[in-house]
Amino acid sequence: MESIKISIKNTSNPTIIKFEADEFLTQHESFEFNTIDEASISPLAQQLFYLPFVKKVYISGNFIAVERYNIVEWEDVQGEVAQQIESYINNGGVIIDPSTSKKKVPVTIYAESTPNPSVMKFVANKKLVIHSHEFKSIDETKNAPLASELFHFPFVKSIFIDENFVSITKYDIAEWNDITMELREFIRSYIENDKTIILNDIDNSIEKTTKKLDQAFEAQDDISKEIISILEEYVKPAVASDGGNIEFQSYDPDNKTVKVILQGACSGCPSSTFTLKNGIENMLREMLNGKVNTVEAING
Numbered sequence: 036m037e038s039i040k041i042s043i044k045n046t047s048n049p050t051i052i053k054f055e056a057d058e059f060l061t062q063h064e065s066f067e068f069n070t071i072d073e074a075s076i077s078p079l080a081q082q083l084f085y086l087p088f089v090k091k092v093y094i095s096g097n098f099i100a101v102e103r104y105n106i107v108e109w110e111d112v113q114g115e116v117a118q119q120i121e122s123y124i125n126n127g128g129v130i131i132d133p134s135t136s137k138k139k140v141p142v143t144i145y146a147e148s149t150p151n152p153s154v155m156k157f158v159a160n161k162k163l164v165i166h167s168h169e170f171k172s173i174d175e176t177k178n179a180p181l182a183s184e185l186f187h188f189p190f191v192k193s194i195f196i197d198e199n200f201v202s203i204t205k206y207d208i209a210e211w212n213d214i215t216m217e218l219r220e221f222i223r224s225y226i227e228n229d230k231t232i233i234l235n236d237i238d239n240s241i242e243k244t245t246k247k248l249d250q251a252f253e254a255q256d257d258i259s260k261e262i263i264s265i266l267e268e269y270v271k272p273a274v275a276s277d278g279g280n281i282e283f284q285s286y287d288p289d290n291k292t293v294k295v296i297l298q299g300a301c302s303g304c305p306s307s308t309f310t311l312k313n314g315i316e317n318m319l320r321e322m323l324n325g326k327v328n329t330v331e332a333i334n335g
Contacts, residue, residue, distance in 0.1 A: 041121040043113050046100070047166040050090070052109050054120050055098040060130050064229050065095035067162055078129045079120070088112065093162075094130065096231070100165070142227040144219050148211075149202070149278040153192070154299065155211055156278030157222050158200045163232050167197040167280050169298045178234040181225055188221075190214055195280065195299030196232065202278035202299040258326050259286045262293055265322055270315055281315075284333060291328040293319060 044053040066077060069091055074080035080092040083101060091102040099120060103109060124130065147156040170176050171193050176183035181201070182194045190209035195202040201222055205214065226232070255263065263283045274281050279299035286293050295315070316330040 038125045039121065041117045041124075043117050044098070048102075049109075050105070051100055051102045051165060052113055053098045053100045054117050056124070057097070059097045060099070060124070061094060061096060064131070066093070066131065068092045068094075076132045078132070079123055082123065082128075083116075083120075086112075086116070142223050144223040144226075146215050146219050147278070151204075151277075151279075153207075154202050154204045154278055155215060155218070156200050156202045157219055159222070159226060160199075161226070162199055163201070163226070164196055164198065167195065167298070168233060169196075169280075170194045179232070180230060180234070181222075181232045184225070185218075185221070188214075188218070195278070197275060197280065197299070200278060256286070256288070258288065258323065259283070261323060262286055262319060262327070265319060266295070266315075269318060286327075291326060293327055293330045294333060295330060296333050 040057045042055050042057075044055050046053055066080075068074040068077065068080045068084075071081050071084035074084060074092065077092075077094060079099070080094060083089050083092050083099075088103045088107045089101055090104050093100040093102075101116065103112075143160045144157050147158055149156050168179060168182075170179060170182045170186075173183060173186035176186065179196070182196065185191050185194055185201075185203065190205045191203055192206050193204040195204075203218060205211070266281060266283055270281055279297065282296040282298065284294040284296050316327070319327040319330060
């Protein structure tokens, strides 16, 4: 039997790194452990929790993702952790106890309205993805099986997936009262059956590695960096709670205009103009005195 090789993969979250194997480690199941007690079904995860900087452990498909506390930087310890995982697996260590792996936590999905009447947010009681993904058509879903299947519903116009929710934009031909239950049950069943939501290699295809994000941030001018930081800290959490996302696109120092990209429920939302003008624009004007006049939105 050939030895399993572990490679190190960055993610868009600088505190999370993936240790990817060259073969599957679980039988199409995903697990998230927040403490060593929760990891009772995974001897490997328990061993990782003995490392003082390990905050969370995710095991899914062919990778193990580890979230760290800020007491270390990944570049200082990632090689040692990868070697530890590789040695553990190749020495016959148990990844998931087969006698307990079939004990599933029931998946619950609840539907939540958003400020955009064309968008409904379907919230799960488990983590779905590490970072956000938006799909405007079925042609964009090569690496996203869940989104691909949702587009087979004739009333689905676009899909936005983040952390623990799926935001769906509908065409006007359908009313939410007629389709919400059907969509909610479909998503619940899909997740409960441990089907793949986003294929592992999508990180590379959309180029959202930490290194590239850091390089893109450092390439910005000082004012743009301030704007990005404000959006990340003050705006994104509120937008996510409404089933959407906002991304900085550009800053023009000559006319002091900021352009942002709206995704999910924010895209095409009738109230987005009000939010931009009376919320984000006023905030940037106040916090960056004299540096910002207007904010313009581009729908994702």
